[in-house]
Amino acid sequence: MDKIKTRPKQARAKARVETILNATHSLLINGKPEDVSTTAIARAANVPVGSIYQYFEDRNDILRQLYETAYMEVSNQVVISLKSIDSSIGFDAINRKQLHCFWQTARNHPTFRALTRWANHEYSFAEVTPGVKSGLGELIKDTLQVGGIELQSNRRDAVLQTTVTLVSALIDAAIEEDDEDKAQALIDELATVLSCYLG
Structure with missing residues (x-):
């Protein structure tokens, strides 16, 4: 945008x-x-x-544009990672690799963490949660496809929105967490929840 x-x-x-x-x-x-x-x-x-x-x-307009650019840079790295994954390792391993890749890439990006904090404090949860058609939604769909997960058509949209919302919220919490061990624990729990829910 x-x-x-x-x-x-x-x-x-x-x-x-x-x-x-x-x-x-x-x-x-x-x-x-x-x-x-x-x-x-x-x-x-x-x-x-x-x-x-x-x-x-205003300044938020500038920060919003920088956030969108940073998000695209992080997402592009995760897409590259997904392309190199051997699908035979199964959904659980693919899911964990992708979540760790997203989290580490986001934390290592020079401005993503600061911009995530800004967005989370500036906007409501509903405003910062991406939709199914967002970059995050597409990454999740791609991860499911590589992992061999097919969603029932009558539940597909609800499952995808639930997954996008959960991933967005917990990735943001892990990115904002100053304690590296606590952040790692959040990502590990997110991977476990998603494997149970989707796998």
Whole structure:
């Protein structure tokens, strides 16, 4: 979803939007989302504050776009991982590998953790929970397919939405968890629940 107010057409305007996004990205790496203001972004990007509002609604608009980009980067790594998995290892092992891949990739991404915290604090649970047609929904469908799991047609949508919601909530909790052992335990429990529910 593209949230830029005015789609830049000229190279100079496109460069300015990219500069604003890069400056915000740098601020996130070096601080907390709550410290990222339009004034701080303008200062870091060396642009007038008015330039930010020319292309974005507000700072949340910028953070939302960066979150979508980070989510796509993490998802792409998980898709690559799934392609390399031998389907003969069975759903339980595939499920665990994919959950660990998603969690580790997300935690190692330079801004995903900070942006997840921002989204979880800025929006309601319903607003941050992706749908079945989201990137996460597609990853789950692909994992089920590789794992040889076929859902009953009359339950398919409900099972997928339940799975997406559960995975989204617990992955986010694990990403936000500062204690690595507790985060690992959440991912392991999520894998166990999904194997029982889906396998």
